[in-house]
Amino acid sequence: METIQEELRVTENRDPNDTSNGAAASSHGFATRAIHAGQPPDPVTGAVVTPISLATTFAQPEVGHLPGGFEYGRTGNPTRAAYEACLADLEGGTDAVAFASGLSAEDALLRLVPTGSRVVLGDDAYGGTFRLISAVHGAEGRDHTAFDLTNPAKLEANWPDDATMVWLETPTNPLLTCLDITAIAEVAHRHDALLVVDNTFATPALQRPLELGADAVVHSATKYLGGHSDVVGGIVATSDDELAQRLRYLQNAVGAVPSPFDCYLVLRGLKTLEVRMERHCANAAAVAEALSAHPRVGRVLYPGLEAHATHGVAARQMSGFGGMVSFECVAGEAAALEVVTHTGLFTLAESLGAVESLIEHPGRMTHASAAGSPLEVPASLVRCSVGIEDAADLVADLTSALDRLG
Numbered sequence: 001m002e003t004i005q006e007e008l009r010v011t012e013n014r015d016p017n018d019t020s021n022g023a024a025a026s027s028h029g030f031a032t033r034a035i036h037a038g039q040p041p042d043p044v045t046g047a048v049v050t051p052i053s054l055a056t057t058f059a060q061p062e063v064g065h066l067p068g069g070f071e072y073g074r075t076g077n078p079t080r081a082a083y084e085a086c087l088a089d090l091e092g093g094t095d096a097v098a099f100a101s102g103l104s105a106e107d108a109l110l111r112l113v114p115t116g117s118r119v120v121l122g123d124d125a126y127g128g129t130f131r132l133i134s135a136v137h138g139a140e141g142r143d144h145t146a147f148d149l150t151n152p153a154k155l156e157a158n159w160p161d162d163a164t165m166v167w168l169e170t171p172t173n174p175l176l177t178c179l180d181i182t183a184i185a186e187v188a189h190r191h192d193a194l195l196v197v198d199n200t201f202a203t204p205a206l207q208r209p210l211e212l213g214a215d216a217v218v219h220s221a222t223k224y225l226g227g228h229s230d231v232v233g234g235i236v237a238t239s240d241d242e243l244a245q246r247l248r249y250l251q252n253a254v255g256a257v258p259s260p261f262d263c264y265l266v267l268r269g270l271k272t273l274e275v276r277m278e279r280h281c282a283n284a285a286a287v288a289e290a291l292s293a294h295p296r297v298g299r300v301l302y303p304g305l306e307a308h309a310t311h312g313v314a315a316r317q318m319s320g321f322g323g324m325v326s327f328e329c330v331a332g333e334a335a336a337l338e339v340v341t342h343t344g345l346f347t348l349a350e351s352l353g354a355v356e357s358l359i360e361h362p363g364r365m366t367h368a369s370a371a372g373s374p375l376e377v378p379a380s381l382v383r384c385s386v387g388i389e390d391a392a393d394l395v396a397d398l399t400s401a402l403d404r405l406g
Contacts, residue, residue: 030090030205031274038085039267052264053078073260075252083263084235086270087225090204091237092211095244097251098235098263102200102220103128104256105234107136108247109196109216110165115141117164120193122149122179123374124172127367129198130375133167146374150310152183159191169198170207171314174326174362174383176301178314185213194243200224200353205277206320210239216247221258221266223353224323227276231265233258276355279388280323286391287384287398288325296335296402298328298380324352326362326383333379335405336361340382342404345389345397352385357394359384 028036039050056073060066070076080098088096099105106129113119119133123146133144145160149168166188170179181197188195197209199217203224209217219225221233238244251257258266281304288302303314304321314321329335339359340348346359350366360366362377370376386394 033089034086034273035271037089038082050079050082050264050267052260054260074255074257077257077260077263079260079263079267080258083267083270086267087204087219087235088237090270090273091199091217092204092208093217093237093239094241095239095248096235096237097244097247098221098233098258098266099251100234100256100258100262101232102218102222102234103132104254105218105220105236106132106198107256108250108254109218109236110137110142111250112194112243112246113137113142113165116162118143118145118160118162120145120147120149120155120160120163120166122168122172122177123147124175124177125167125169125375126173126198127362127369127375129167129169130373131369134373149179149184150177152180152187155184156187156190159187163191163193165194165196167196167198169201170209170317171201171303171322171324173201173324174301174367174377174381176201176303176308176322176324176326178303178310178318180313181209181212181214181317185215189213201322201324202318203273203277205274206281206322207318210237212317215240216243222351224277224280225269225273225353226266227269227273227354228265229351229354229356231262231269233262233266235266276388277320277323280386281320283388283391283394284323284325284386285321287386287394290395290399291325291327294399294402296330296405298330301326323386324383325386326381328378328380329382329402329405331380331405333363336380336382337364338405339398339401342401343397344400345393346384346401352383354385355388357385357387357389357397 041048042051058070084096084098121144168179185195194215196216197214199209200220200223216236216238218236221235285304288300291297291300302325340361343359346357349358360383362381362383363379367377
């Protein structure tokens with residue numbers, strides 16, 4: 001065990017001028033690294049769980065001498081450093097930078113886009129991301145183009161000359177489209193643009209975009225990383241040292257940092273990420289199959305179904321198909337609203353990625369800000385975050401709600 005801990009631990013005497021979080025490459029498996037990376041026993045007490053360090057400031061024996069590498073709580077925190085090191089390791093990166101929410105992590109990345117230039121955004125994306133890009137950064141002089149990224153050759157042929165960043169989700173939210181990261185990265189890099197991949201739905205347990213050519217990976221840590229609907233957070237991972245340095249500067253200068261307790265909760269969630277994702281995937285597959293056979297359901301959107309338009313892409317770059325399932329009701333919006341209000345185990349609520357199953361109507365809830373835009377979602381769409389309850393119970397719950405439609 002000492003060998004594993006030594007190989008995976010963060011350097012205890014951290015240099016505050018070093019933007020790296022000390023994550024080390026490892027030959028150990030994913031589950032082992034999720035439990036040990038960045039998390040050696042506490043050197044003072046021997047505690048096997050990373051302590052929650054609540055200090056806002058750290059003593060200096062002399063000006064500029066920081067024995068533990070920490071100076072001020074906004075700039076750095078031991079619990080946050082452990083969390084960042086673990087996530088960087090799991091994503092196959094060299095650094096990770098944590099933020100107070102997924103959107104604050106996205107905001108930091110978008111600040112890297114020069115004013116007067118453009119973001120190419122997939123035309124199926126989270127409504128909050130679209131709002132941030134179009135309304136907030138748009139007002140600051142950063143333009144955007146919503147583009148169908150399922151055909152990288154089409155992107156190459158229609159590349160906007162002022163684009164400096166491509167932003168994609170895969171699988172997308174809420175239509176579960178899977179996009180070819182490697183092919184899109186090649187297009188972006190030919191035009192000296194950064195590729196950002198939102199890996200929230202897949203998590204590094206199923207997909208590692210940095211290994212496929214992405215420059216940065218962003219997560220809403222609120223979702224699968226935390227996994228228990230009890231923490232809000234965001235994080236960016238990268239293997240680009242300059243990019244990491246710029247993000248860490250923004251983390252400190254803007255100050256949208258997670259609390260030590262939030263970092264502890266996500267770090268605790270990471271320990272069980274792989275086993276949770278295995279159950280999420282198995283349950284989602286069972287739900288998707290059952291929905292596909294129901295007469296009141298139209299399209300079922302789940303990358304694990306062979307009939308899914310981008311199943312082949314998902315099979316190539318993911319080790320599992322995830323825990324999200326969307327479907328359209330044959331009878332339209334009224335039926336969709338009826339279904340989401342008559343499930344028992346599936347709780348009607350926003351968010352996703354936790355142990356309990358959630359259900360929502362994207363058009364009226366998470367994607368309302370995309371109404372009237374190229375990212376508008378079908379009114380008949382229902383999105384399910386399939387939890388880790390017994391699969392038979394979840395299938396019965398959805399079937400019962402659909403049967404009520406008559």
